[in-house]
Amino acid sequence: MIEIQHVTKRYGAKHAVDDISFTINKGEVLGFLGRNGAGKSTTMNMITGYISASEGRILLDGMDVLEQPREVKRRIGYLPEQPPLYMDMTVExxxxxVCDIKEVRKKSRKAHLDDLYNLVKITDVRHRLIKNLSKGYKQRVGLAQALVGNPDVVILDEPTVGLDPKQIIEIRKLISGLGENHTVVLSSHILHEVADVCDRVVIINRGKIVAQDTLSNLTHGIGEAIRMTVRVVGPEKPVTRLLHDVPGVKYVESMGSKEENSLDYIVESDAKTDVRRPMVNAILQAGYSLLMLKPMDVTLEDIFLQLTAEEKGGF
Amino acid sequence: MLAIFKRELQSYFYSAIGYVFMGCFLVIAGIFFAFGNVLSASSSVGTLFSNITFIFILIVPILTMKLMSDEKRSKTDQLLITSPLSLWSIVLGKFMAACAVFLLTLLCTGIYVIILSSYGNVSAVEVFVNYLGFFLMGCCLIAVGLFMSTLSENQVASAISTFGVILFLYLLDSIIASMSSVTMLAWLCKALNWVSLFARFTDFSSGILSLTGVIYMISFAGVFLLMTVHTLEKRRWSEG
Known part of the structure; x- marks a missing residue:
């Protein structure tokens, strides 16, 4: 559907995006992951034709964004990082x-807008001025804007930044619903944000693509065993030593007391071994009590660590 | 293009800017009309227009300062540029909206013409030529303002730079006049005379309709619109 071929964007001496290539397949929900400043927005701006690549080509169904801008732009809906809203207008x-500039037919306009209001749940605010809306509503209006004209491809740049947890869940639900009829590209710097909704992820770091795969392949082995919080009743030093001695544990750190009479520890193990069972057995056998064992979320950093570790291991 | 035109026109009257511009212009025009025409018993519209030209250049920046700079600042340019619209239709839509507000304001002064014609002799041709000249000159200045507004994200900066450029254009004639005594600079005077906007306007305000003047003003505005489009286009390629 969309092919990004050896695309580079230079800003002075700095390469914001450095020779990246990947493909976005029709009908998939693609997660575009990277830390802040990794080049996500720059890439999305190039796909949508807002800025031009210094080198390389971007093709949508074989059409170049720069050569046939009208045809390409008509088929892409874009929600930039900051939703492009006119504060002095009402939602409607x-x-x-937006219907006007995206050339939506006058006839089908009303039905189309009604669908959008329902989809992103903004029917009740449609007559209000955009500047008076809350951040969550503004984001939804921005999303509606990207969906005007039913584009084949919907590109969303960090759509959940700055929203509260409830709004994040709602937006995420909406996005997974979009995947049924659209090709969706979704960027984020938080791994578990894209985990639920994306079929595949592309990870970008310092302008280069470091991985592209399904999420389960990428996090394989980093699973739930890699880092956890353990709450144990018992004296600090012996417990630390005990945890350390469990085969596969690489690192133990005491985090102090969060609950009366107990101490919290962060335990890290190597990616290949599940240390939970032997660790729990060891704690109980030594006569201490285990109050909690909580795996910590896999973060983007963990994947980066794993990828760089693999690279080192390979050489 | 029509969509941009409509939105921009709407935004002039949703914010105070449209009213401020119209208000300022009409108050000043009213004062000059009262003193220059009514009290001094003159029926010439030309006098009125040449009187208010200087004040007019002060308020043109109000009309143009936010046209492009505000889009850039609030990132709504991302919507426009990633939509199927061409850059030309964005720029022309905005330009025409500003010109429309100006035209509307100018039409309000029609009441002076009615007053003048009921008490004195007014030549319809002269009135028409004067209005045409003033409108075309206004469009040229709006094109300058639109271009300056593309260069900055800051409304104040774009307003001040617009004013600077227009003021230079306005003073160009006196600069030419003071240089004309230096024979070495005769070629420069000649060249500057070709580009002088206000020299062309003087023809109109004395009631002379010249085709060259009309063509000159249209091309003057066209050049600035072209530069606006190119600036926007260049920004996409920018590597700075």
Whole structure:
């Protein structure tokens, strides 16, 4: 569907995006992961034709964004990091304006807008001025804007930044629903954000692509065993030593007391061994009590660590 | 293009800017009309327009300062540029919206013409030529303002730079006049005379309709619109 071929974007001496290539397949939900400043927004801006690549080509169904901008842009809906809203318009006026510039037929316009209001749940605010809306609503109006004209491809740049947890869950639900009818590209710097909704992820770091695969392949082995919090009743030093002696444990750190009479420890193990069972047995056999064992979320950093570790191991 | 035109026109009157511009212009025009025409018993519209030209250049930046700079600042340019619209239709839509507000304001002054014609002799041709000249000159200045507004994200900066450029254009004639005594610079005077906007306007305000003047003003505005489009286009390629 979309092919990104050896694309580079230079800003002075700095390469914001450095010779990246990947493909976005029709109908998939692709996660685009990277830390802040890794080149995610730059890449998305190039795909949508907002800025031009210094080198390389971006093709949508074989059409170059720069050579046939009208055809390509008509088929892409884009929600930039900061939703492009006119604060002095009402939601309805704004979306009608977007219909105008995206050449939505006058006839089907009303039904289309009604669908959008329902989809992103903004029916109750449609007559309000955009500047008076909350951040969550603004984001939804931004999303509606990207969906105007039913584009084949929907590109969303960090759509959940700055929203509260409830809003994040709602937006995430919406996005996984979009995957049924659209090709969706979704960027984020938080791994578990894209974990639920994306079929595949592309990870970018310092302008280069470091991995592209399904999420389960990428996190394989980093699973739930790699880092956990353990709450144990017992004296600090012997417990630390005990945890350390469990085969496969690489690192133990005492985090102090969070609950009366007990201490919390962070335990890290190597990626290949599940240390939970032997660790729990050891604690109980030594006569201490285990109050909690909680795996910590796999983060983007963990994948980076794993990828760089693999690279080192390979050479 | 029509969508941009409509939105921009709407935004002039949703914010105070449209009213401020119209208000300022009409108050000043009213004062000059009262003193220059009514009290001094003159029926010439030309006098009125040449009187208010200087004040007009002060308020043109109000009309143009936010046209492009605000889009850039609030990132709504991302919506426009990633939509199927061409850059030309974005720029022309905005330009025409500003011109429309100006035209609307100018039409309000029609009441002066009605007053003048009921008490004195007013030549319809002269009135028409004057209005045409003033409108075309206004469009040229708006094109300058639109271009300056593309260069900055800051409305104040774009307003001040617009004013600077227009003021230079306005003073160009006196600069030419003071240089004309130096024979070495005769070629420069000649060249500057070709580009002088206000020299062309003087023809109109004395009631002379010249095709060259009209063509000159249209091309003047066209050049600035072209530069605006190119600046936007260049920004996409920018590697700075």
């Amino acid at each position: 006026e704004y979306l009608k304006f």
